[in-house]
Amino acid sequence: MTKGQQQYEGKAKRVYATDSPDYYIVEYKDDATAFNGEKRGTILGKGVINNQMSNRLFALLAAHGVANHFVEELSERETLVRAVTIVPIEVVVRNLVAGSMAKRLGLEEGLELKRPLVEFYYKEDSLGDPLITAETAEVLGWATADELQKIQELALQVDAVLREFLKERGVILVDFKLEFGRTRDGELILADEISPDTCRFWDAATREKLDKDRFRRDLGGVEEAYHEMMTRISEV
Numbered sequence: 001m002t003k004g005q006q007q008y009e010g011k012a013k014r015v016y017a018t019d020s021p022d023y024y025i026v027e028y029k030d031d032a033t034a035f036n037g038e039k040r041g042t043i044l045g046k047g048v049i050n051n052q053m054s055n056r057l058f059a060l061l062a063a064h065g066v067a068n069h070f071v072e073e074l075s076e077r078e079t080l081v082r083a084v085t086i087v088p089i090e091v092v093v094r095n096l097v098a099g100s101m102a103k104r105l106g107l108e109e110g111l112e113l114k115r116p117l118v119e120f121y122y123k124e125d126s127l128g129d130p131l132i133t134a135e136t137a138e139v140l141g142w143a144t145a146d147e148l149q150k151i152q153e154l155a156l157q158v159d160a161v162l163r164e165f166l167k168e169r170g171v172i173l174v175d176f177k178l179e180f181g182r183t184r185d186g187e188l189i190l191a192d193e194i195s196p197d198t199c200r201f202w203d204a205a206t207r208e209k210l211d212k213d214r215f216r217r218d219l220g221g222v223e224e225a226y227h228e229m230m231t232r233i234s235e236v
């Protein structure tokens, strides 16, 4: 599959066309941003880790019946994926209170939720990705009621699979963000990435942060945290 024209450049990835309209090639960059691009930096080797970690986790999810865009890893930073049009909703699943939820509600980080919570945010950096209801997405035509129902179910299934997998590796899955897309024939599948950029991972014993919060909050040891997570996920 040859790499064609660049279709899109995001903050952490570039997407290229291929010789088939059904496939894209994604290329992961080392660029890191936070707060909707206000804070910028580089995390050396991040692109390689996020590519390999996402692919490992997408393969795990596919084995558990969660259809996703992963096809084949092409190189350290490049992966062949099914071409989709991204649904403009960031789907966040939370197991423990952290980040924007802690801030918005004045809660302590680390508080356990009674059950996993699925939230929807409108994917629009210029507005700071505002929190929305499923009904908002539906009435604006961003997704159908059926799609939103399926997204909710898939998000909880992803949470259950990843939480168990990570627990065995001494990691608490605090929260994470998913994006879904539609293929040319209208199939709704999981897309984007699953990495320390898009998840909060805490060491189960020490509660040390092993994710992008180390960059967002200037905690130091950013590259080390990404490497540590890759090592844990590679354990069989």
Ligand code: TMP
Pocket (backbone or CB within 6 Å): 092, 098, 099, 100, 101, 129, 175, 176, 177, 197, 198, 199, 200
């Ligand atoms: P939040 O607490 O800032 O809302 O983030 C919830 C989760 O979503 C966290 O694991 C980080 C991830 N996330 C992204 O992947 N992209 C984003 O733009 C934001 C705001 C959060």
